[in-house]
Amino acid sequence: MDGSAGATGPDRALALAQRLVRIDTRGGGERPAADLVADVLDDAGFDVRVDEPLPGRANVIARFGPEAPRTPITFTGHLDTVPAEESGWSFDPMSGEIRDGRLLGRGGSDMKAGVACQVEAAVRAAREHPGDTAVQLVFTFGEETGCDGAALIDEAALTPTDLLMVAEPTGNRPVLGHKGTLWLKVTAHGISAHGSRPELGRNAIAPLARAASRIHEHRDWPTNPTYGPATVNVGTFHAGTQPNLVPDHAEMRLDIRTIPGFDSDDAITEITRLCGEDVDLERLVDLPGIATDPADVAEIMELLAPGSSAHPPEYATYFTDASVLAAKLGTPAVIVYGPGDPEQAHVTDETCPVAAIAASTTTHHHLLRTQNARSIPDAERNRTQNATGQT
Structure with a gap:
């Protein structure tokens, strides 16, 4: 990935992560990042599809291994990042440099390093053990704004x-799911x-x-012993145009x-009660939560x-793209697992x-090898070896 001879898998993953961080995908423009990972996978013999349903915004779907009704593992990650205003950072948000044992830049933790690990693990497995490898990779745009890219993937393509x-x-650390997400627009009208x-x-503001x-x-939001409390955040508030005009919209x-x-229906009922009858509510994003039974994945954990x-x-x-992809992929077990530091997501620096x-990178590769060894029948393995010229 960095072209250096003799580089190890982890070195190649780090080099790819650096290249991805240096591509500006803050709030959009994911096509160059999609092309980068697509090229790496194509060079390794993957069947790669890049879709651009919106200008400059692209999803990547790549597969390796025998055709089958199901594939043992799908890796997924998103290529977009949240915004980063340079003036507040102590280094370039697009840096991609290594300093004090850390990769610097927006998306380093959330989640370009994770994408790079998955790509390198899959490429290594495909090159070293083509007859024993079956994997699907799905990389998306617009996850940070409500899984927009994942929502536009045709289920038939997966x-x-x-x-x-x-x-x-x-x-x-293996994480077995996440809360659901509901984004609401609440509007008041005046004269x-x-x-x-x-x-x-x-006055609509009042x-x-x-x-x-x-x-x-x-403070009386419901709680769950596993997921903790439901939470509600007032994220934006907009009203008025100038001081000498009574605002008719907020x-x-x-x-x-x-x-x-x-x-989400329960949430709307409670928000309606708290807001009163003078406002209108509109759902902007409504994503289900994800829950994997630990008994089903104990060995993988x-x-x-x-x-x-x-x-x-x-x-x-x-939330993650699993909220959208899981249903399109036949309701698989879901595990969230990546190298990023959770406390670094969306932060300055x-x-x-x-x-x-x-x-x-090493663990993803080991997982892929282990799961494939149990899932690919000998007949399918032989067909793949013949197709790739391996003996």
């Missing part, structure tokens, strides 16, 4: 899978008037501000994280992190530990 590995930042005669109008305050101060947007027993199956399972607060990238 092969159902037994295990979906999502390389979001977990510090190389415009001159700022010197406010009694002639109806009812919405009261609603925002009630939501912010509400809008806020809410980020609600749902849990088992408190789904032990491979990823020895001893982890003996502890209570972890579930993330953030984002970094990722280099050692974690190396470890994650």
Whole structure:
């Protein structure tokens, strides 16, 4: 990937992660990153498809191995990042440099390093053991804004899978799912008037501000023993154009994280109660939560992190593309596992530990080898060896 002779798999993963970080995909423009990973996979003999349903925004779907009704493993990650304003950073957000054992730059932890680990692990398995390797990789755009790219993938373009590995930042700990997500637009309408005669109008800010305050101060959200509490955040508030005009429109947007027993319909009922009747609600994003039974993946958890199956399972607060992809992939078991530091996601001066990238690359490769050895029948293995010229 970096062209250096004799580079190890972890070295190649790190080099690819550096190249990905240096591609600006803050809030869009993922096509160059998609082309980069597609080229790497194509060079390794993968069947690669790049789709660009929106200008400059692309998904990658790649496969290696025998055709079959299901594939043992699908790796997935997203190519976009959240914005990063250079003026607030102590280094270039597109740096990609290594300093003090850490990869610097936006997307280092969330989650370009994870994508690089998955690519290198799959490429290594395909090159070293072509007859024993079957894997599908799905890399998306627009995950940070509600899984936009994943939503536009045609289900027919995907092969159902037994295990979906999502390389979001977990510090190389297996995480078995996450909360659901509901983004709401809440709008209040008023009547415009001159700022010197406010009694002639109806200020849209007032009812919405009261609603925002009630939501912010509400503490009685449901909780779940595994996932923790449902949460609600007032993320944006917009109203008015100038001081001498009574605003006739005000809008806020809410980020609600749902849990088992408190789904998006329950959330809307409670938000409606807190807001009152003077506002309108519109769903912008509505993603289900993900839950994998630890008993179904205990052996895989032990491979990823020895001893982890003996502890209570972890579930993330953030959402992932699994909310959309799982149903399209035949409801596989889902494990979130990646080298990024969860506390580094979306922060200023984002970094990722280099050692974690190396470890994650090795573990992804080992997982792929182990699962494929159990899943590919000899007949299929022989067909792949013949097709690739291997003996």
